[in-house]
Each structure stands twice: as C-alpha cells, then as structure tokens.
Amino acid sequence: MSASDPTNWPTSALDAAxxxxxxxxxxxxxxxxxxxxxxxxxxxxxxxMPLPAMRDWLLRHPRAYTARDEVWRELIRRARLDGPHWVIAAAGMAMPALQQYAAHLCEGYTGDPADIDAEILTGFLTALRDRADLTKPAPYASLCKAAWRAGRDLRLQQREYLPVQDIEHLVSGSRTPPVPYGHPDLLVRRAVTLGILDPEDEQPYIDVRLGRRAIEPIAARIGVSVDALRMRLSRIDSRVAEALTDGLLTGVASPQTMARLRQQAEQRGGRRAGRAAAARREAARQHASAAA
Structure with missing residues (x-):
C-alpha cells in the first residue's frame, strides 16, 4: 500500500498510524x-539512527532501560514542541506494543475491532500530549499504560449495566453546595484576586495543575525554561496550600491580610522584573560580543 494513496488509506487508526x-x-x-x-x-x-532502526534495536535490547528512557523523553519533547510529524513518529515507535494490546483486547470482542484500535491510539496520544511526566522514570511505560487502559475501558463497556438503589426517596430541589462552591478554577481566581497567585501565572497554573497539560509547550509559550516554570508552580502550590489552611480562599480576608498579600505580590513582581532585565542585558551583551 502506498502511504500517499488516499484511496487505499487504512480504516484502522493503528494501521493508519x-x-x-x-x-x-x-x-x-x-x-x-x-x-x-x-x-x-x-x-x-x-x-x-533512523527511527525504524532505533525501534528494532530497542526491541532487541529490552533491558536497555537508560537508552529507552532517554529516547522516549526526546520523542515526547519533540512531539510536544516540534510538530505533527514527531507525533506520528512517537506513535510509530510504540506501534509493536499498541498492536499487541489491540490483538489481546479484540479477543472475544463483539464490536468493531477498529473501535478498540481507535481507543488505544487516542489513549496513547492523550498521554503523549499531556499526561506523561518527563521528570519521572519510564515515560514509555506510562504511555503504554494509558493506551492499554483506554482500550480496556471500551471493552468493559460491553458488560451489563449494574442496578443501583432507588433514588426517588431523595429530597428534590436545590441544595447549597459545600464550601468552596464550584470549580477549582474559582479558587485560583480568588487566589489571583488576593495576590497569592500573580495574574500572568493564572493560566499556566490552571493548564498544568488543573488541566494536567504538558509543561513543555506552556513553558515555551510564555518564554521560560521548563525548570523555571516547574519551580514557579511549586512555589505557587506552597502559597495556595497555606492559603487554604488559613481559610483565605474560602473565607473573608482581613484588610491587614489583604495588604500583606499585596505587598508580597509586589515584591515578587519586582524580583521577576529584575531577573527579566538582567536576562535582556545578558542577551544584548552576547549579541554585541558575537557581532564584534
């Protein structure tokens, strides 16, 4: 089959990949x-190494843990930052495992096997895009686990529905939700209002901590290193945890507390501006040295 012939393109998601x-x-x-x-x-x-040769070498050396981890960290970084062809490359590198999962999960499956294929690939790509943590060991294993679970979950949907207890006895009508009411985004918004979280950090914090998005593209978008953003988010975690313990995010803050939080926010902003100015001066110095 020619990869360039759309009339013969596979109907299975895994075969297409x-x-x-x-x-x-x-x-x-x-x-x-x-x-x-x-x-x-x-x-x-x-x-x-061309990717097919690298894949074959990794398959022949299943105990080459260091090599496999380094290869997959690089593949995941490139898939997140360098375009769709590296997403296809990562899926192709994992294809022997993904096809093995599909064959196992399709045994006895009465639905369309292409659905299993699609769920496995979707689970893999979701983890590739956002879920795999490059700071942890065995990133390839986490991708494979996500792919397997996605296919397995589709298989489990074939089971009969389980009966639940009668719910007609429950009181109808609206009820007041427990504090802090609603979505965690509201707590983050209140943290920004109080000065616990800086406005420019609000969306990155929501994306990484609440949305569980991959940190690499977000760091690239806002122009900081991954390590710098990771440390920034860790410091925010500490401030938010302290604020929750003190009841600031679910209660009323005193004027004195508001003034203290604003002062701390101003100090953080001053330090950040100072670091940015120093980075610009260093970049200008390096540019001048290169030009000379």
Whole structure:
C-alpha cells in the first residue's frame, strides 16, 4: 500500500498510524534522531539512527532501560514542541506494543475491532500530549499504560449495566453546595484576586495543575525554561496550600491580610522584573560580543 494513496488509506487508526510512520521513515531521507546530541552515554550503537532502526534495536535490547528512557523523553519533547510529524513518529515507535494490546483486547470482542484500535491510539496520544511526566522514570511505560487502559475501558463497556438503589426517596430541589462552591478554577481566581497567585501565572497554573497539560509547550509559550516554570508552580502550590489552611480562599480576608498579600505580590513582581532585565542585558551583551 502506498502511504500517499488516499484511496487505499487504512480504516484502522493503528494501521493508519503505522502507514504514516512508514512514509516518514522511508528512504532516501528517513526521520532520525541524533543520539550523540541528546544522550551520548545511553549505549545506543550509532550517533545518528533512523527511527525504524532505533525501534528494532530497542526491541532487541529490552533491558536497555537508560537508552529507552532517554529516547522516549526526546520523542515526547519533540512531539510536544516540534510538530505533527514527531507525533506520528512517537506513535510509530510504540506501534509493536499498541498492536499487541489491540490483538489481546479484540479477543472475544463483539464490536468493531477498529473501535478498540481507535481507543488505544487516542489513549496513547492523550498521554503523549499531556499526561506523561518527563521528570519521572519510564515515560514509555506510562504511555503504554494509558493506551492499554483506554482500550480496556471500551471493552468493559460491553458488560451489563449494574442496578443501583432507588433514588426517588431523595429530597428534590436545590441544595447549597459545600464550601468552596464550584470549580477549582474559582479558587485560583480568588487566589489571583488576593495576590497569592500573580495574574500572568493564572493560566499556566490552571493548564498544568488543573488541566494536567504538558509543561513543555506552556513553558515555551510564555518564554521560560521548563525548570523555571516547574519551580514557579511549586512555589505557587506552597502559597495556595497555606492559603487554604488559613481559610483565605474560602473565607473573608482581613484588610491587614489583604495588604500583606499585596505587598508580597509586589515584591515578587519586582524580583521577576529584575531577573527579566538582567536576562535582556545578558542577551544584548552576547549579541554585541558575537557581532564584534
């Protein structure tokens, strides 16, 4: 089958991803990773490896844990930051495992096997985009687990519905929800209002902590390093936890407390502005040195 022939494109999501991967990695210019540039001590046999060769090598060396972790951290970073072709590359690199999961989950399945394929690939891509944490070991295992669970959940939907107790005895009508009322976004908004969380950090905090989005694209979007954003969010976690313990996010803050929080916010803003100015001066100095 030709990857460029739309009339013969596979109907299975996994087969389609495998076909797209084959198109990206065929001769004369297969997609490759420069191993020496990113993980020189991982034990891979060549400094630059086409992805199919790297996949085959990893399959032949199942105990090469360091190499596998470094390869997949780089694949995940590129899938998040460098465009759709690296998303296809990551799916293709995982295809042997994904196809194995599909074959197992389709045994005895009375629905369309293509649905299982689609759920497995969706689970994998969701974890690839947002869920896999690059600071933890075995990122590939977390992607595979997400793919397996997505397919398994579809299989479980075939089971009969379980009866539940009669709910007609419950009191009807509206009831006051418990404090803090509503969505966690409201707590974050109140934290911004009080000066516990800086306005420019509100959306990154919601995206990473509440939305569980991947941190790498968000750091790139706001122009800071991943480590810097991770430390910033950790400090916000501490301030929010302290505010929750003190009841500031679910109660009424005194004028003295409001003034103290505003002063702390102003101090943070001053420090951040100072670091930004220093970074601009250093960039200008390096540019002048390069021009000379």
């Amino acid at each position: 495998a076909t797209a991967f084959a198109g990206l990695t065929c001769e004369p210019a297969p997609l490759a990773l420069d191993c020496a540039a990113f993980f020189s001590d991982a034990g891979l046999p060549l400094p630059v």
